[in-house]
Amino acid sequence: MKFKSVTVHPRLSDRNFVRDFDRYTLAEQSPKFSDYRQGKRHLFITSKKGGLFHICASLDPRYICCSTHVISHISNCPFECTYCFLQNYLTDTTLTVVADTDAIVEEIFHKTSLQPWRLFRIGTWELGDSLAIEPLNQFAIDLVSRFKSLDNCLLKLRTKGSAVEPLLDVEHGGKTVISWTVNPPEVIKREEIGTASLEKRIQAMEKVARAGYPIGLHFDPMIVFNGWETAYEDLVDAIFSVIEPENVIWISIGSLRFNPEMKKKIENNYPASKITAQEMVLGDDNKFRYPRPLREEMYSLLLSFLKAAGAEQCFVYLCMERWNVWERVFGRCPRSIGHLDYLMAKTVHERFPNSAPQSPPKDLYMALTY
Amino acid sequence: MERVSTVTPEVSLISFKGLDLSLDFSGVLELLGLWDTAEFFDSLDISGILCPLVIVDARASGNFVNGPYKLVDGFKRLAWARRKGLDTIPVTRAQMTDRGLLAFLLSKYVHLLKTCVARALFLKFLLQIGIDDQAIIDVAMRPLGLQAYKGLLEKHLRIADLPEELLTFCHKKDFSLKRCLNFTYQPRQLLVKIMALEDRISLSASFLQELCDSISEIMKRNEMAVEEFFQIEEVKEVLGSDIDRSSKTNLFRQVIRRLRYPILSKIQRELKEIEKEYLGPFPFEVKWDESLENRRLRIIASIKHIGELSDFRSSLSNPKAEEGIKRLLSYF
Numbered sequence: 201m202k203f204k205s206v207t208v209h210p211r212l213s214d215r216n217f218v219r220d221f222d223r224y225t226l227a228e229q230s231p232k233f234s235d236y237r238q239g240k241r242h243l244f245i246t247s248k249k250g251g252l253f254h255i256c257a258s259l260d261p262r263y264i265c266c267s268t269h270v271i272s273h274i275s276n277c278p279f280e281c282t283y284c285f286l287q288n289y290l291t292d293t294t295l296t297v298v299a300d301t302d303a304i305v306e307e308i309f310h311k312t313s314l315q316p317w318r319l320f321r322i323g324t325w326e327l328g329d330s331l332a333i334e335p336l337n338q339f340a341i342d343l344v345s346r347f348k349s350l351d352n353c354l355l356k357l358r359t360k361g362s363a364v365e366p367l368l369d370v371e372h373g374g375k376t377v378i379s380w381t382v383n384p385p386e387v388i389k390r391e392e393i394g395t396a397s398l399e400k401r402i403q404a405m406e407k408v409a410r411a412g413y414p415i416g417l418h419f420d421p422m423i424v425f426n427g428w429e430t431a432y433e434d435l436v437d438a439i440f441s442v443i444e445p446e447n448v449i450w451i452s453i454g455s456l457r458f459n460p461e462m463k464k465k466i467e468n469n470y471p472a473s474k475i476t477a478q479e480m481v482l483g484d485d486n487k488f489r490y491p492r493p494l495r496e497e498m499y500s501l502l503l504s505f506l507k508a509a510g511a512e513q514c515f516v517y518l519c520m521e522r523w524n525v526w527e528r529v530f531g532r533c534p535r536s537i538g539h540l541d542y543l544m545a546k547t548v549h550e551r552f553p554n555s556a557p558q559s560p561p562k563d564l565y566m567a568l569t570y
Numbered sequence: 571m572e573r574v575s576t577v578t579p580e581v582s583l584i585s586f587k588g589l590d591l592s593l594d595f596s597g598v599l600e601l602l603g604l605w606d607t608a609e610f611f612d613s614l615d616i617s618g619i620l621c622p623l624v625i626v627d628a629r630a631s632g633n634f635v636n637g638p639y640k641l642v643d644g645f646k647r648l649a650w651a652r653r654k655g656l657d658t659i660p661v662t663r664a665q666m667t668d669r670g671l672l673a674f675l676l677s678k679y680v681h682l683l684k685t686c687v688a689r690a691l692f693l694k695f696l697l698q699i700g701i702d703d704q705a706i707i708d709v710a711m712r713p714l715g716l717q718a719y720k721g722l723l724e725k726h727l728r729i730a731d732l733p734e735e736l737l738t739f740c741h742k743k744d745f746s747l748k749r750c751l752n753f754t755y756q757p758r759q760l761l762v763k764i765m766a767l768e769d770r771i772s773l774s775a776s777f778l779q780e781l782c783d784s785i786s787e788i789m790k791r792n793e794m795a796v797e798e799f800f801q802i803e804e805v806k807e808v809l810g811s812d813i814d815r816s817s818k819t820n821l822f823r824q825v826i827r828r829l830r831y832p833i834l835s836k837i838q839r840e841l842k843e844i845e846k847e848y849l850g851p852f853p854f855e856v857k858w859d860e861s862l863e864n865r866r867l868r869i870i871a872s873i874k875h876i877g878e879l880s881d882f883r884s885s886l887s888n889p890k891a892e893e894g895i896k897r898l899l900s901y902f
Contacts, residue, residue, distance in 0.1 A: 464755075467755060468755065474790055474791065476787075477787045477788075477790035477791040478791060479791075479830065479831050479832060479833055479834070481834065481861040481862070481863060482861065483861070483863055484863065484864070491831075491833045491834050491837075491861075491862060492862045492863055493833055493837060493862065494833055522863065522864075523865075524864075524865040524902055
């Protein structure tokens with residue numbers, strides 16, 4: 201990825217990764233772009249101001265949410281997915297990275313130590329891709345190393361890329377999960393512009409699995425198109441013909457969703473994309489989704505493919521779905537968001553004891569409020 | 571204060587055959603129903619031409635007035651004079667800079683430009699007569715009640731390029747900028763086709779929007795051309811039927827919704843069949859979430875007398891009613 205400009209906050213000018221850029225400008229302020237695409241080509245590396253650690257913004261008590269936590273230190277993304285909510289979200293679209301590992305880890309440590317019994321799954325992908333900005337992978341490496349000693353935290357790096365080489369030799373202690381958003385090649389080609397091909401993603405998965413990292417898989421957003429059924433079956437086969445289910449810590453499933461303003465943005469920014477032309481309904485969270493019967497069909501079918509591929513041992517969950525959808529897909533549903541949080545902690549503890557050494561106390565999880 | 575135009579007070583008679591008429595905006599005003607030529611001609615028949623036409627001398631002007639003389643005011647008076655067979659006409663010859671002419675045109679038309687469409691067409695007219703973007707932004711946009719920036723000018727120009735039938739419709743309904751802009755994202759051929767239905771179905775603002783959104787979505791989903799959509803059997807059948815305009819509008823709306831929401835429509839039909847078969851005879855109504863998202867049935871009883879309460883209670887425990895409710899719930 202070549203940036204048109206790189207701006208570095210003077211406080212970070214002595215960091216190693218800065219030397220990887222041929223040219224950069226020192227400035228305290230972002231160059232500020234408002235155009236979504238334009239901002240992707242201009243990088244601003246800055247220091248930390250205010251809190252960056254919080255619970256995933258998608259959490260909505262009307263839906264079952266996995267209550268993951270996030271560090272929102274990346275804003276915007278060099279990739280260009282047609283369905284990306286960032287096109288309707290960012291005010292300053294400059295690709296901004298808060299590259300202040302010490303300050304970030306300090307905040308995480310301070311906040312997570314208040315609930316030492318709880319396993320915090322912490323993502324870095326809320327407003328961008330965890331591993332897409334290759335010159336900054338040193339920053340990801342620093343985070344991986346630091347998380348090794350955070351007992352009750354699990355770092356989640358999530359990407360649609362394949363740049364994992366710098367992470368392979370890092371001592372991670374099982375405390376970092378590297379996850380991929382996966383979709384059939386047809387969807388990657390049409391809707392996930394600039395991202396790694398499925399083949400490259402799977403090759404990267406294989407490498408991190410060999411390096412001992414637990415892998416996360418996110419079949420989200422599932423997208424309907426002619427032949428989607430076979431395409432998702434082939435996708436599952438392609439992944440599990442290379443990756444052992446034992447290496448997969450969890451699998452999330454979700455379907456395409458966006459708010460009404462986003463619909464217009466997608467149609468304007470990507471007129472050739474057909475994703476907004478499918479039948480959709482507006483949910484209680486003001487997001488369009490495929491009609492529930494279709495979503496249930498998609499999830500159930502995918503679940504059957506996963507079972508056929510031997511992945512039933514992995515913890516499979518739905519992202520941002522309703523209670524009744526869980527029941528109809530899995531035949532059961534968590535009793536609360538806290539319950540799902542507990543179930544995830546339990547399965548991680550049982551299957552990946554290095555990642556979650558302590559047994560989760562059910563009563564404390566069940567008492568969590570959101 | 572800058573002096574933008576100089577009016578020569580003399581009234582001369584010149585031959586008007588060679589006049590450049592490109593600054594005529596009256597056609598647009600007539601299209602929008604803002605000007606009634608017949609009525610104006612009637613008044614001229616009585617009073618004759620009281621005010622001289624205004625022409626500009628291109629040689630004294632800026633870069634957009636190319637002919638030797640351009641008419642800037644009095645197009646209809648000129649047309650009337652032509653119709654009457656006059657050879658000469660009284661005129662005032664003015665010297666104006668580009669910006670002076672722009673100010674003149676604004677003062678002449680601004681009070682008529684009350685809708686988004688009228689403003690859009692006026693801005694397009696200004697560009698067509700050769701006034702540059704920046705002059706329009708600097709001089710024309712604020713008097714029209716618009717913020718003076720290029721993006722907004724461009725949005726108006728996109729609106730001005732919508733099909734004529736749609737423009738007059740949007741003008742009549744006084745549609746907002748946002749609403750008009752929404753149409754600019756629709757295929758032009760579709761807009762023309764929908765506006766051509768106006769004689770058969772009632773087009774309200776919301777229904778027009780719904781039609782555009784729904785049909786373009788159906789077309790995109792099924793990779794269908796406009797003509798192919800209107801060849802769909804159900805569509806052809808409704809539009810070609812002999813029923814009255816109001817029924818046809820309702821029926822057409824239903825067909826469009828069925829095509830746009832095939833999954834929801836199918837399940838709604840099934841739910842209604844269950845309701846009819848199992849719950850029809852009972853003194854209560856069952857409502858469900860039509861989006862099918864929420865698992866929640868509302869059972870509504872209308873009671874006029876206290877005695878009806880026990881009927882309601884016993885009907886709820888009737889095995890057939892219970893089966894109906896169970897079946898309805900199974901869909902959620």
